[in-house]
Every structure is written in C-alpha cells, then in structure tokens.
Amino acid sequence: MLLQLQIIHGSTVSRIGLGTILLLLFLLLCLSFYCIGDDIYRPNDLFGISCGSSTNFSTLDTRNWTADIKFLSPTHQAVAAPPLTPSTQQGPYNSARLSQSQFTYSFPVTPGPKFLRLFFFSTSYPNFDRSKACFTVQAGPYTLLQDFNASLNADADDDPGNTNVLFREFCVHVGDGERLKITFIPSATDSYAFINGIEIVSMPSYLYYTNPKVHTAELPRFVGGETYEVDNNSALETMYRLRCGDAIIPASGDTGMLRIWDVDTKYVISQSVESIDFGHKTNLSFTEKTPNYTAPDLLYRSLRNMGPNASINISFNLTWRLPVDPGFTYMLRLHFCQLNPLVNQSGDMIFLIFIQDHLVENMVDIFSWTDKQRGVPVVRDYAVNISAKGNQKKAYISLKMRPHPQSKIMDAQLNAIELFKINDPTGNLAGPDPDHLPQTPNDQMSTKKNNSTMRTLVSVAGAVSSVVLFSFIIAFLLIKRRKNVAVNKGSSKKYRTSRGSSSLSIPTDLCRHFSIAEMRAATNNFDEVFVVGVGGFGNVYKGQIDNGSTTVAIKRLKPGSRQGIREFRNEIQTLSPLRHPNIVSLIGYCYEGNEMILVYDFMDHGSLRDHLYDTDNPSLSWKHRLQICIDVARGLHYLHRGAKQVIIHRDVKSTNILLDEKWVAKVSDFGLSRIGEPTGISMSIVSVNTEVKGSIGYLDPEYYKRFLLTEKSDVYSLGVMLLEVLSGRQPLLHSEEKQRMSLVKWAKHCYENGSLTEIVDEELKGKLAPQCLRKFVEVALSCLLEDGTQRPSMNDLVELLEFALQLQDDVVNCAVESPVNFEDVQ
Numbered sequence: 001m002l003l004q005l006q007i008i009h010g011s012t013v014s015r016i017g018l019g020t021i022l023l024l025l026f027l028l029l030c031l032s033f034y035c036i037g038d039d040i041y042r043p044n045d046l047f048g049i050s051c052g053s054s055t056n057f058s059t060l061d062t063r064n065w066t067a068d069i070k071f072l073s074p075t076h077q078a079v080a081a082p083p084l085t086p087s088t089q090q091g092p093y094n095s096a097r098l099s100q101s102q103f104t105y106s107f108p109v110t111p112g113p114k115f116l117r118l119f120f121f122s123t124s125y126p127n128f129d130r131s132k133a134c135f136t137v138q139a140g141p142y143t144l145l146q147d148f149n150a151s152l153n154a155d156a157d158d159d160p161g162n163t164n165v166l167f168r169e170f171c172v173h174v175g176d177g178e179r180l181k182i183t184f185i186p187s188a189t190d191s192y193a194f195i196n197g198i199e200i201v202s203m204p205s206y207l208y209y210t211n212p213k214v215h216t217a218e219l220p221r222f223v224g225g226e227t228y229e230v231d232n233n234s235a236l237e238t239m240y241r242l243r244c245g246d247a248i249i250p251a252s253g254d255t256g257m258l259r260i261w262d263v264d265t266k267y268v269i270s271q272s273v274e275s276i277d278f279g280h281k282t283n284l285s286f287t288e289k290t291p292n293y294t295a296p297d298l299l300y301r302s303l304r305n306m307g308p309n310a311s312i313n314i315s316f317n318l319t320w321r322l323p324v325d326p327g328f329t330y331m332l333r334l335h336f337c338q339l340n341p342l343v344n345q346s347g348d349m350i351f352l353i354f355i356q357d358h359l360v361e362n363m364v365d366i367f368s369w370t371d372k373q374r375g376v377p378v379v380r381d382y383a384v385n386i387s388a389k390g391n392q393k394k395a396y397i398s399l400k401m402r403p404h405p406q407s408k409i410m411d412a413q414l415n416a417i418e419l420f421k422i423n424d425p426t427g428n429l430a431g432p433d434p435d436h437l438p439q440t441p442n443d444q445m446s447t448k449k450n451n452s453t454m455r456t457l458v459s460v461a462g463a464v465s466s467v468v469l470f471s472f473i474i475a476f477l478l479i480k481r482r483k484n485v486a487v488n489k490g491s492s493k494k495y496r497t498s499r500g501s502s503s504l505s506i507p508t509d510l511c512r513h514f515s516i517a518e519m520r521a522a523t524n525n526f527d528e529v530f531v532v533g534v535g536g537f538g539n540v541y542k543g544q545i546d547n548g549s550t551t552v553a554i555k556r557l558k559p560g561s562r563q564g565i566r567e568f569r570n571e572i573q574t575l576s577p578l579r580h581p582n583i584v585s586l587i588g589y590c591y592e593g594n595e596m597i598l599v600y601d602f603m604d605h606g607s608l609r610d611h612l613y614d615t616d617n618p619s620l621s622w623k624h625r626l627q628i629c630i631d632v633a634r635g636l637h638y639l640h641r642g643a644k645q646v647i648i649h650r651d652v653k654s655t656n657i658l659l660d661e662k663w664v665a666k667v668s669d670f671g672l673s674r675i676g677e678p679t680g681i682s683m684s685i686v687s688v689n690t691e692v693k694g695s696i697g698y699l700d701p702e703y704y705k706r707f708l709l710t711e712k713s714d715v716y717s718l719g720v721m722l723l724e725v726l727s728g729r730q731p732l733l734h735s736e737e738k739q740r741m742s743l744v745k746w747a748k749h750c751y752e753n754g755s756l757t758e759i760v761d762e763e764l765k766g767k768l769a770p771q772c773l774r775k776f777v778e779v780a781l782s783c784l785l786e787d788g789t790q791r792p793s794m795n796d797l798v799e800l801l802e803f804a805l806q807l808q809d810d811v812v813n814c815a816v817e818s819p820v821n822f823e824d825v826q
C-alpha cells in the first residue's frame with residue numbers, strides 16, 4: 001500500500017514510502033464511490049509475505065499477508081523480531097526478518113514477468129541497531145539494491161507523512177522452471193540485512209516488456225536514437241507511477257496488479273490547470289494495443305492540461321521534472337485519452353512532446369491516433385539514456401509539452417506517467433545512497449519552525465451536529481493519533497515541536513476560570529435536558545452563569561480523556577486572545593480533576609448548517625446567506641491578518657459557523673487551528689510538516705496532496721461553504737448521481753455549461769439576481785482553484801462578496817423581494 005516516489009531533498013534523490021497514503025487511502029476507502037478495483041486482470045501468482053510474522057492478516061487496502069517461514073531457505077540464521085517502535089502504517093511492518101549473515105527467500109512462481117515489491121521499516125529491532133542496517137538485495141541475476149543503508153535512505157526523505165517506511169517496486173522476468181530467489185546480503189561484518197514485506201504479483205506478458213512480434217513502428221522510441229526494446233532479460237525498477245491532475249489511485253483501485261498511482265503535483269514545474277473530470281458518460285474503448293488492464297479506467301477520465309497559459313504564450317511548455325539516478329536507461333510511458341467534447345476532428349488538438357529537450361513527437365493528435373474516436377486510451381513508450389557525468393549523484397528527466405502552432409485548440413494534455421529504470425549491463429539496478437546531509441536547508445527550516453509558536457495539536461473536538469461525518473473524522477484522527485505516538489525519531493529534521501510538554505499554560509488574564517461547582521450549577525449537574533449538541537468530544541449544554549444573568553454554551557469534553565487535553569489547550573490558547581464580532585468568544589474554561597470544560601457565548605440560532613438543509617428551520621433568504629458569508633470571511637480575515645499571529649482555522653465548514661440572536665455569523669471551533677508567524681508575504685506557510693486534518697469535502701487539495709498548509713486552505717474550505725450556502729446541500733452526497741456527488745465538481749461543471757441555476761437551492765430559485773449569482777459562483781470557484789496562490793485572499797473575498805451583495809441589492813431595488821423571515825442585520 002505504499003508508494004514509491006522520489007523527491008528532491010537538498011541535492012539528493014531519495015525514494016520514500018509515503019506515509020500519507022494510509023490516510024488518503026483511508027479517506028478514499030471511506031468515500032466508497034472512489035475505488036472499486038475492477039478485477040480486470042487476475043494474476044497467476046500473488047504472494048504477500050509478512051516477513052518474520054507467524055500469522056496471516058489483511059490490510060485495509062485489501063492486501064493479504066501471510067507468514068514467511070515456508071519460503072525461507074532452510075539454512076538461514078535469520079531471526080524474526082518485532083520493531084522496537086511499532087509502525088504507524090498499515091502493512092507488513094509489525095515484524096521483520098533480520099540477519100547478520102546472508103539469507104534467501106525462494107518462491108515457486110509460474111514463468112513470466114512479475115512485480116517484485118519490497119517493504120522496509122527502518123527502525124531498531126531487538127539487538128539490531130537502526131543505523132547498522134546496510135545490505136545488498138539480489139533477485140536472480142539482478143542486483144536490486146547495493147549496500148543499501150536503510151536508515152540513511154529513510155532519513156533523506158523529508159516527506160512529513162513518512163514514518164521510516166521504504167518501498168521499492170521492481171519488474172523481473174522469471175524463466176521456465178525457475179524459482180524466484182531473493183537474497184539479502186549484509187554489506188559488512190558489523191552490519192545486518194532485514195526485510196519486512198515482500199509482494200510478488202504476476203503481470204501480463206507485454207504490459208511493460210516489449211512484445212517481440214510487434215511492428216517496429218510501435219517499439220519504444222529511443223530519445224536521440226531509433227528504437228528500444230525492453231526484452232525479457234531486463235529487470236526494471238519503478239521510479240514513478242503518476243496520475244496527472246487528480247487524486248491518488250490506491251492499490252485496491254488498480255486493475256488487479258496492486259499498483260499505486262500517485263499524484264503528479266510534486267513534479268509539475270510549470271503552471272497548469274487540473275482539468276475537470278470528463279465524467280463517466282462516455283464508455284472507454286480499450287483496444288488490443290491498450291488493453292483494459294493497462295491502467296484503471298478512472299485514470300483516463302481526468303488529466304492535466306495547460307489551460308489559458310497556452311494561448312497567452314505559444315512557446316509555453318507544460319513541464320514535469322523527475323529526479324533519477326544517472327548512469328541508467330529509463331523507459332518512460334505516457335498515457336493519453338481524448339474525452340474533450342470540443343475535439344471532433346483531426347487537427348483540433350495537436351501538440352509537441354519534448355523529452356530531455358529533444359523533440360520526440362512533433363504532432364501528437366490523440367484523436368487521430370485512436371482512429372478518430374473519443375475515449376480510447378493510448379500509451380506511448382520512450383526510452384532515454386541518462387549518462388553519468390563525473391560523480392554526480394542525481395539527474396532529472398524532463399518532459400515538456402506544448403501546443404502545435406496549427407492546433408485549433410491551444411492545449412496539451414496528459415493522463416499519466418510511468419517511469420522505469422532499466423538494469424545496466426552488469427544486471428545492476430541500484431543507484432547510490434543519498435548524500436548524508438547533517439543540516440540541509442530543509443532541516444534549518446523545520447528547526448526554525450519547531451522553535452516557533454507552532455503547536456502539534458490534534459483535535460477530536462468539532463461540530464455540534466453532523467454526527468456521522470464526525471465519527472468518521474474521529475476514526476481517522478484516532479488512526480492518526482496512534483501514528484503520532486509511535487513516530488520513530490532517528491533524525492534531527494523530523495517533526496518534534498512541543499508535543500511533549502504537558503503543563504497547561506493558559507493565559508488566565510484573558511480567560512475566566514470556572515470551578516466545577518459553577519459548571520454543575522450552570523447546567524443543573526449536566527442535566528440532559530440542557531444538551532444542545534453532541535459530538536465525538538462530548539456534549540454541549542446550554543447553561544446559565546452569574547446567577548442566571550448570562551446564557552452560555554458549555555462544551556464538556558469527555559471526562560478524563562487524555563487525548564482531549566491538547567485540543568482543549570489549543571482552543572483556549574488560540575481563542576482566548578481573539579476579539580472580533582465574527583469570531584465566537586470564549587468566556588472561560590474549567591479544568592479540574594478529570595473535567596475539561598469550555599464556556600462560550602451562547603449562539604441562539606445554532607449553526608449555519610442547521611439553517612441550510614436537513615432541517616425544519618425556515619429557509620434563509622439569499623441576502624441573509626450572503627451576509628453570513630461576508631461575516632465569515634471577515635472573521636477569517638481577522639484570523640489570517642488581524643491577530644498578532646497568523647491563525648489558520650483548518651476546519652471551516654457550515655457546522656462550525658454559529659449564528660447569534662441577531663443572525664450575526666461567528667466562526668467557532670478552533671480545536672484544529674494552527675498558529676504561524678506572520679510573514680508579510682501573501683501566504684504564510686504555517687507548516688508543511690503536519691498531518692492532514694479537517695473535514696472531508698472541505699479539504700484543500702493542495703493541503704492533502706502536498707501538505708502545504710496556508711491561509712489559502714481556509715479560502716478553499718470557504719469556497720466549498722459558499723457553494724453549500726448557495727445550493728443548500730452538503731459538499732459530498734453519496735446518494736446523488738455520480739456527477740452531482742461532489743458539490744465542487746458539479747458546480748464547476750454547471751459553470752462551464754452555463755447552467756448555473758441548476759445548483760441553486762430550490763428555496764432560492766428565481767430570487768437571485770443573475771449577475772449576483774454569476775459573481776457569487778465565480779468567487780466561490782476562484783476559492784477552489786487548485787493552485788493556492790491563485791485563490792483570492794480573505795480580504796479580497798470580503799470585498800468580492802460585498803460586491804455580490806451589491807449586485808443583488810441593485811436588482812432588488814427595482815423589483816420585488818423577498819422571502820424574509822427575519823429582519824436584516826448589519
């Protein structure tokens with residue numbers, strides 16, 4: 001379930017296991033619409049081996065793992081051991097096979113090409129020090145890894161989700177009557193070899209290996225040469241398997257070979273847009289040359305393209321840059337599929353492809369390539385030799401595309417990229433270990449961050465309603481929490497921050513302290529009749545303090561919850577210094593014995609969500625909805641810019657917007673919020689080193705894909721909320737037909753089709769000024785741009801929304817309005 005991926009780290013190329021995948025996977029599995037693996041290809045051989053384990057088990061991603069002992073050669077001296085720090089990821093990481101002398105696994109497989117996947121968890125094991133793991137791995141005649149220093153490779157990885165897991169995928173061809181033997185050889189007398197998991201999966205004969213019967217014209221093109229063949233004597237290492245412009249496809253979503261299709265975001269270096277999904281209206285037609293197991297159907301329905309950049313600058317290139325090891329030949333596979341309804345004939349969209357700045361295609365016309373049919377997937381393979389220059393340790397493969405000057409549509413597009421390293425003439429596939437970098441710029445950055453005011457905080461507190469969504473988030477936070485506890489620290493650059501401190505330093509001058517007796521008195525000993533909200537964190541009560549003169553909301557965290565303490569402290573520390581009409585006020589807290597209680601201003605009208613859908617409350621008028629949106633933007637602007645520190649809320653959604661007795665909206669729930677230093681620049685990156693938190697349906701893709709948390713993540717979530725306010729429905733509705741399931745996608749679709757009124761709440765139909773509607777949707781969609789830098793700031797949003805309100809007013813002044821159910825505010 002891990003993915004191989006390379007990242008640039010200082011001057012090093014390092015391949016890592018991406019810890020976040022567990023999270024994404026979990027999300028995706030939960031959003032069950034996402035990945036139902038079509039069992040298109042059924043592998044003859046499928047071994048999932050948990051090394052050192054004596055039991056069989058399966059993981060969330062449907063992988064099955066069995067004990068390893070029967071595949072281990074009898075003479076081995078390898079021991080089985082559990083890691084000293086448990087792994088934070090699902091997979092074969094709860095045990096390892098370790099030895100200071102060589103050991104071999106032998107698998108009875110059918111002849112043909114196989115995926116061979118290796119899973120490592122770099123940590124200390126009883127009697128095996130983490131830093132002493134250094135070994136070579138051979139499979140048949142191939143050297144897959146050479147003097148592989150596992151801890152060094154794990155540390156060279158600066159991915160925040162990384163938890164010392166390393167993953168490698170290879171392709172090897174097994175001949176008739178052979179067994180697949182995998183040997184682990186310690187590099188020196190004091191070092192040892194280890195392995196946590198091995199997976200072997202058959203693949204179709206000519207999926208990546210070249211069919212000897214194929215016509216020369218269809219052979220992979222050799223950049224700067226003629227053609228190339230990947231023959232059965234070759235072994236391959238998967239360097240990248242990237243889906244362009246959309247979310248990851250996990251192993252369970254593959255065509256039966258358990259491949260993971262990662263996002264390409266990290267490797268795109270030019271501006272580009274992620275195109276809107278072309279949906280599922282058109283059935284794809286796979287062909288003999290591109291059979292249905294080539295890649296998941298889903299992959300061909302979304303793509304990355306150039307968008308408006310192309311028409312602005314004709315020589316603009318859509319560019320990817322992939323770090324690789326020098327001294328090898330690589331096979332690059334590009335996946336295309338034309339589903340664009342605007343492409344109806346040859347020449348409508350033609351573009352050029354450059355690899356390493358060589359023009360390899362001077363006229364890509366996908367439509368012509370596929371016999372003038374839309375929805376026909378097609379792949380093209382290229383080979384490129386990356387020579388080693390001096391003792392240079394890293395190199396890049398660049399891929400560029402740009403429209404042909406005669407193309408009718410000025411665009412270029414790509415669905416997926418696969419890149420494989422091919423063994424050198426000695427049978428070697430191993431690249432050098434990454435440089436050891438004691439203090440890279442990245443280290444300095446994160447050290448600085450550690451010293452800053454950032455807090456590592458997790459929240460299980462949250463919305464007052466929406467219990468279903470809630471328990472779901474809790475589940476994932478709990479999983480993540482287990483991770484936090486177990487994060488193995490081998491290196492200075494890992495995220496340490498103030499997680500350890502447990503004293504409750506609370507600015508008591510700003511925040512009143514209540515005794516438990518006062519709290520009991522306020523709620524008649526927490527009488528159920530005063531419960532106004534229930535969440536995973538506990539109950540919210542309506543209470544009276546100061547002899548009944550003030551009504552307050554009392555949020556009582558589940559007594560004794562040790563986890564709750566961080567969220568509790570975060571909420572108090574973040575919220576108590578804040579004063580703004582559109583931020584809910586924290587009156588005080590109670591922290592006594594097991595009790596953790598927060599006391600807020602009481603909000604008469606509950607949450608915004610309570611007035612949008614699934615409710616008996618009367619519908620809000622459009623103007624009031626707009627006013628609420630403006631309030632929210634103002635409150636968030638204050639968080640982003642007005643307070644001493646930049647505060648990123650991280651959980652903007654309709655259930656966290658509360659309405660007071662005058663219908664003024666206030667942002668609430670700071671359990672997930674984060675504080676960063678103000679930077680004065682347009683975006684403060686508070687942390688790239690954090691776990692993804694927030695609510696499904698509202699999450700900024702830049703945040704969950706790249707761990708880039710900025711104020712613009714709140715802008716994104718607000719964008720989702722704006723659409724929610726307009727349409728009176730939740731962001732994700734599984735009961736809806738596919739196209740409408742995601743509110744964001746549906747809105748984009750309607751906007752492009754000029755059918756905006758479709759998404760307007762039934763209650764509002766006919767009551768919106770068309771200009772106002774258009775403006776509002778444009779504003780919302782601008783918040784939802786993939787690239788955070790292009791989204792408006794919160795301040796811009798306040799103005800834009802006020803302008804939208806103005807547009808509505810202009811019309812109302814010369815027409816009749818309006819379904820008012822309360823008086824105007826502000």
Ligand SMILES: *[C@@H]1O[C@H](CO)[C@@H](O)[C@H](O)[C@H]1NC(C)=O
Nearest residue numbers: 038039040041286291292293
């Ligand atoms: C995949 O293609 C093969 C051969 O064309 C066909 O027999 C099979 O039914 C297809 N599978 C699916 C799930 O479409």
Ligand SMILES: *[C@@H]1O[C@H](CO)[C@@H](O)[C@H](O)[C@H]1NC(C)=O
Nearest residue numbers: 054055056057065066067070
């Ligand atoms: C685990 O699975 C293997 C292969 O399916 C089987 O042979 C073995 O008996 C199983 N072991 C246990 C402990 O269930």
Ligand SMILES: *[C@@H]1O[C@H](CO)[C@@H](O)[C@H](O)[C@H]1NC(C)=O
Nearest residue numbers: 046058061062063064065258
């Ligand atoms: C794991 O085992 C279950 C039950 O035997 C099976 O349904 C599933 O397909 C297996 N998973 C894989 C990836 O083979």
Ligand SMILES: *[C@@H]1O[C@H](CO)[C@@H](O)[C@H](O)[C@H]1NC(C)=O
Nearest residue numbers: 131132133134149152191436
């Ligand atoms: C692995 O690399 C680390 C960091 O450079 C080093 O401290 C350790 O000694 C190396 N291990 C071996 C066995 O060479």
Ligand SMILES: *[C@@H]1O[C@H](CO)[C@@H](O)[C@H](O)[C@H]1NC(C)=O
Nearest residue numbers: 279280281282283284285375
């Ligand atoms: C797509 O395929 C499904 C099932 O094979 C079929 O019911 C449907 O009519 C097809 N749609 C189109 C547009 O061809």
Ligand SMILES: *[C@@H]1O[C@H](CO)[C@@H](O)[C@H](O)[C@H]1NC(C)=O
Nearest residue numbers: 315316317354357358400402
């Ligand atoms: C696009 O790439 C080609 C090939 O490398 C190069 O000649 C051209 O200058 C690039 N265009 C821009 C605007 O960089």
